Each structure stands twice: as structure tokens, then as C-alpha cells.
Amino acid sequence: MNDLVLTNARIVLDDGVIHGTLIVGDGVIRQVDEGSTRAPNAIDCEGDYIIPGLIELHTDNLEKHLMPRAGVLWPAIPAVLTHDAQVVAAGITTVFDALSVGDVEEESVRIDTLRSTYDAILEGQATGALRADHWIHLRCELAYPRLLETLEPLMHHRSVRLISLMDHTPGQRQYRDIEQYRKYYSKNHMTWTEDEFTEVVKRRTEQQAHYSTRHENAVLAMIHGRDMVLASHDDTDAQQVDHARSIGVTISEFPTTQEAADAAHARGLSTVMGAPNVVRGGSHSGNVAALELARTDRLDMLSSDYVPASLLHGAFMLHQHAGWSMPKAMATVSRNPAKALGFDDRGALKAGMRADVVRMRDVGGLPIVRNVWVKGQWAF
Incomplete structure (x- = not known):
């Protein structure tokens, strides 16, 4: 089973923002896909941004x-x-x-x-x-x-x-x-x-x-x-x-x-x-x-x-x-x-990179950090 699945998120990539799913395994980003998943271990990000650490x-x-x-x-x-x-x-x-x-x-x-x-x-x-x-x-x-x-x-x-x-x-x-x-x-x-x-x-x-x-x-x-x-x-x-x-x-x-x-x-x-x-x-x-x-x-x-x-x-x-x-x-x-x-090995959300990941929500123009993962491990 994957360590971490983040779905229903606005994922900020190098060249654009997609609505999709980010999958992490063994501290590394394995996959970034458009669309959501109903996988039982997935975290619904409720449309929040996912950005690199x-x-x-x-x-x-x-x-x-x-x-x-x-x-x-x-x-x-x-x-x-x-x-x-x-x-x-x-x-x-x-x-x-x-x-x-x-x-x-x-x-x-x-x-x-x-x-x-x-x-x-x-x-x-x-x-x-x-x-x-x-x-x-x-x-x-x-x-x-x-x-x-x-x-x-x-x-x-x-x-x-x-x-x-x-x-x-x-x-x-x-x-x-x-x-x-x-x-x-x-x-x-x-x-x-x-x-x-x-x-x-x-x-x-x-x-x-x-x-x-x-x-x-x-x-x-x-x-x-x-x-x-x-x-x-x-x-x-x-x-x-x-x-x-x-x-x-x-x-x-x-x-x-x-x-x-x-x-x-x-x-x-x-x-x-x-x-x-x-x-x-x-x-x-x-x-x-x-x-x-x-x-x-x-x-x-x-x-x-x-x-x-x-x-x-x-x-x-x-x-x-x-x-x-x-x-x-x-x-x-x-x-x-x-x-x-x-x-x-870091600084971008793409396969093979360290899973340093931040979930962020825009609240009235102010970015609020909701969760942080360092090498795929929950840190905040």
C-alpha cells in the first residue's frame, strides 16, 4: 500500500496547476495524475493547493x-x-x-x-x-x-x-x-x-x-x-x-x-x-x-x-x-x-523527487498551511 495519497487537490507543477492526485511511496513521489481517486487510504484535500515543500x-x-x-x-x-x-x-x-x-x-x-x-x-x-x-x-x-x-x-x-x-x-x-x-x-x-x-x-x-x-x-x-x-x-x-x-x-x-x-x-x-x-x-x-x-x-x-x-x-x-x-x-x-x-532531489512535484509536500488553503487571500510531509512522513 502507498504511504500517502492526496486527492481532490490543486497540484502546483512546474508548468501549471492541475486538479488531481499525488501518490507517495517510500518517501518519494511515485505519481502525479489528473483527476481524483476513491482509494480507501486517500486523503481528500477538498480542493486545497498541494505545493512542493x-x-x-x-x-x-x-x-x-x-x-x-x-x-x-x-x-x-x-x-x-x-x-x-x-x-x-x-x-x-x-x-x-x-x-x-x-x-x-x-x-x-x-x-x-x-x-x-x-x-x-x-x-x-x-x-x-x-x-x-x-x-x-x-x-x-x-x-x-x-x-x-x-x-x-x-x-x-x-x-x-x-x-x-x-x-x-x-x-x-x-x-x-x-x-x-x-x-x-x-x-x-x-x-x-x-x-x-x-x-x-x-x-x-x-x-x-x-x-x-x-x-x-x-x-x-x-x-x-x-x-x-x-x-x-x-x-x-x-x-x-x-x-x-x-x-x-x-x-x-x-x-x-x-x-x-x-x-x-x-x-x-x-x-x-x-x-x-x-x-x-x-x-x-x-x-x-x-x-x-x-x-x-x-x-x-x-x-x-x-x-x-x-x-x-x-x-x-x-x-x-x-x-x-x-x-x-x-x-x-x-x-x-x-x-x-x-x-x-527536491523543489518540484514530480515522480522520483523527495516527497516534501505542503497542503495549503487560500483563505481570503492568505495562504494557510494545513499539513506538511517531509520525505512522505507527516510533520505538521
Whole structure:
């Protein structure tokens, strides 16, 4: 008997949406057919959508579970388990947990919790405690003085598949407006007088000049010959995109301007934008709106970033508000990230693929996740 039969469903395929039946056996999609079945083990989906399990390539969601309240550190394993439950409930079946290796500020929860979080993710994998398929995305803060000694011990596990190069120095990229830098860190209860802030910017700029280029070269040497994908972060202009392409970057994460997104498209980089940007109708920090990039066909993938539930919501809004077909919209959270990350076993609903499947209902324009299966096993 088949493990799973989903019928009377609107099944989102690569090239269209059919009313049909999806059949799973031994964790793999065996068959996708038009029409319904009366098989006794079939689940009547009542006309709900069936979509591929979502693939998340950059989520910081775990951080809020590691520090649920300012100054309160939570044990890493319970934090990872809570994060895992939340992402699965959002329809995410493959998740790249983004762990920041370093920070521009010395006193940072990211620095304090990096190793324990990394170990907790691997322990969750090894014990079978996690519902989603977890991978690791190491975010390298190039101006962080201790980057290399911190990064090297983390590089050797097979789950490390994505590396991104970041530089959050005030005065460029995400913080080209240095007041945005000040505003962001003031949310973390950091305050400076005018003289103190001027000194901070000066010190950060000097730190970047001393470390960033040589750290970038060292990271590139470290990943040479490894099966890893390289991403840039917060590209702002065509020159930064050109540099990224020249060093082997294939993913442009969160370009901050239309110019950068145009350049990434022209040079064959896959562009990922934040799904919260789509849901909120714009960037929280004044950068280019993701919907604008969608309307100019400069958007390839979405990331939930800091709100797991935004991933499906954002993709559905591309269908509703950017005029994209359902297959094209859902590809931003399934097929396209699968391709960008080198997966050929997931991201689409067709025979032979992993049975990572989401049942979703449109309720007044809001996509509601009703059930999730990971490799054919019920997870939500």
C-alpha cells in the first residue's frame, strides 16, 4: 500500500496547476495524475493547493529563540527544536540555518551562541529530533577580527553547504546611510553621543580596511575544492556585483538597489530578497522593494529571513500582486532555491523527487498551511 495519497487537490507543477492526485511511496513521489481517486487510504484535500515543500536558504529565526528576551540566553537544543517546529509549521521542509560568524559589534549574541548553536543543530540531525531537513549557512562577517579562527573549525561538516560574505561596516552596503546603522543598533539598546558615534564609525572603517580584503581571500581559499555555494550580501551597485561574480559568487542576497539587482541579473547571479519585504510592502531599512524587483523580473528567490511564515505568504503575494502565475511564484521558494543550492532531489512535484509536500488553503487571500510531509512522513 502507498504511504500517502492526496486527492481532490490543486497540484502546483512546474508548468501549471492541475486538479488531481499525488501518490507517495517510500518517501518519494511515485505519481502525479489528473483527476481524483476513491482509494480507501486517500486523503481528500477538498480542493486545497498541494505545493512542493518550501526551501529556506537564509533564516535568522533561530536567534530570537536563543535570546527570547533581552539579556536572556536560552539553552541551544530547546531553542533549535522550537525553531524547527516553527519552520515546519510554515511549510518549510528544507532549511538553511544562517549562523553569523562574527559581528561588527564586539558584544553580540551571535558571537556568544555560535558554537553551541552549531553543535545543537548537528545533534538534532544525528538524533532524528528535527522534523525539517536542516543545513547550515555560514555568514562570514569579513571585518570581524577573529573571523578565520572562528570559521575554520565549522567548515568540515557535510551540512555546511552555503557560505555568504558580509560586510556591515557603517557607510556602505546595508548601512550606506550611517544613520540606519545607528538606528538599527539603538534597537539593541546601544546608545552613543555624537562624539562616541563618530569614533565608532572611524574605528569600524579602519577595521574594515585592515581585515576585509584579506579575510575574503582567506575564506575563498578555505572553500576551494569544497562542495559549497557562495553568496554575496547587500550588494548596492554594479561594481560590487562585478566583484562578487569575479570571485565565484552565484547568489546575490538582498541587493539593496535596482541597479544591483539589474547587474546581478545581467551577470547570471540568482537574486534572493526577503519575503517580509514583500509582505510589508517594502524594506524596513529603506532599500529597494522586493515587489518592484518582481515586476521588473529581477527576483529569483525569497527568504523568510526573520519571519518563517512570511515565506509562503510572500510567494503567494507574488501571484496576487505581481501578476505571476502560481508555478512561477512558488518556484521562488522551491524549485529556484533547490537549483541554486545544488539539490536535484527536491523543489518540484514530480515522480522520483523527495516527497516534501505542503497542503495549503487560500483563505481570503492568505495562504494557510494545513499539513506538511517531509520525505512522505507527516510533520505538521
